[in-house]
Amino acid sequence: MRTKLVVFLFLAALICGLICGCISPEERSREQGQEPDGQIQIIVSILPQKEFVEQIGGRKVAVTVMIPPGASPATYEPSPGQLQGVSRAKLYVQIGHIPFENEWMENIESANRGMKVVDSSEGIEIIGNDPHTWLSPALARTQVEHISDALIEIDPGNSEYYARNTEDYLKDLSDLNEDIRNNLSEIKNRKFMVYHPAWGYFARDYQLEQVPIEIEGKEPSASDLVRLADTARANNITTVFTSPQFNSESAEVIADEIGGTVVFIDPLAKDYTANMRAVSAAFARYLT
Structure with a gap:
């Protein structure tokens, strides 16, 4: 009887270990909003934002873009796989006011209630219903500052790193503004x-x-x-x-x-x- 009990307990422990082992360290990291190498998972709506986030976050972030190259923000619909991927993100950065976000942000947020969402167009005066604020380098500065603030909030331990990168990239945007002005003068x-x-x-x-x-x-x-x-x-x-x-x-x-x-x-x-x-x-x- 005692032998059978020992065997039963051994098998139960083995099965439990196998079940727990099914969740790899990589998957646990992703569930916590991080890639296996410790990068923070961040989602953006459009491709230009990828540069904004990567210039601030550097090696500490992994950026996913919802709207792929060649697709229109007025008509694109996210795939089920993209919505599933949202569940693993720690931050979503909206560009603000585009039809894609107007239509889909409620679904996106419901896929991950613990994800921080920041509207990078906050504080920008919108002309009519024109959402294309990022095409102004001057307004892109505001968007970059919002992204920087959000990264510092969710990862305060690397605040100095993000602040330095932000300062460098804001200088790049100032140089860009001056170059365009000279080009068109x-x-x-x-x-x-x-x-x-x-x-x-x-x-x-x-x-x-x-x-x-x-x-x-x-x-x-x-x-x-x-x-x-x-x-x-x-x-x-x-x-x-x-x-x-x-x-x-x-x-x-x-x-x-x-x-x-x-x-x-x-x-x-x-x-x-x-x-x-x-x-x-x-x-x-x-x-x-």
């Missing part, structure tokens, strides 16, 4: 035509004026295209800008009508500072 024709009106804050900062093809998310009608071509000719516009997230057909129709060129500029590129310099170089080249 000699432009005489300061009106530009663009398919999706993402560049309102950028245009405001650098004394430009965007002429949008798409209005309130709607494709232009045939009469709109005629009117836009007339506007382009009247303002000596020879380039029509568009973005890889949208169908370029309307831009091509107008460009053909005015004998002009279609040029792609990306408001959602991953490498924020490099992309903004490339955009300003495109404006400097094609706005004559």
Whole structure:
């Protein structure tokens, strides 16, 4: 009888150990909002934010982007796998005011009630319903400061590290602002035509004026295209800008009508500072 009891207890302990062993140290780390190497898991909505977080968090963060390259924040829906991944994050950084967040943040937050959520656009004055605040380097500074504050709050032991990185990156953004201003200083024709009106804050900062093809998310009608071509000719516009997230057909129709060129500029590129310099170089080249 005693032998049977010993065997039973041994088997019970073995089974218990196997069950507990099914949860690996890596999985335990992820459940606590950390990668196995100790990195904090952070989720952002759009690609430009990845640079913001990585420049502040450095080697201490692992960043996941919800909206993949080429997808539109107006129409993208997260996959079940992405929502499951939210359950392991320690911080979600909203860009603020984009349709994706308006539609999905309630579901995202319900997937992880312990996750801190910060709206990086807090305190920024929104023009109309335009959510494209990150395309202003001056406003990007505000977003970076919000991210820095959130990282320091959830990981106070590394506050000095985050503060140093933030100071360095804010200087990079100041340099970016100055470079763009210099790039655009000699432009005489300061009106530009663009398919999706993402560049309102950028245009405001650098004394430009965007002429949008798409209005309130709607494709232009045939009469709109005629009117836009007339506007382009009247303002000596020879380039029509568009973005890889949208169908370029309307831009091509107008460009053909005015004998002009279609040029792609990306408001959602991953490498924020490099992309903004490339955009300003495109404006400097094609706005004559």
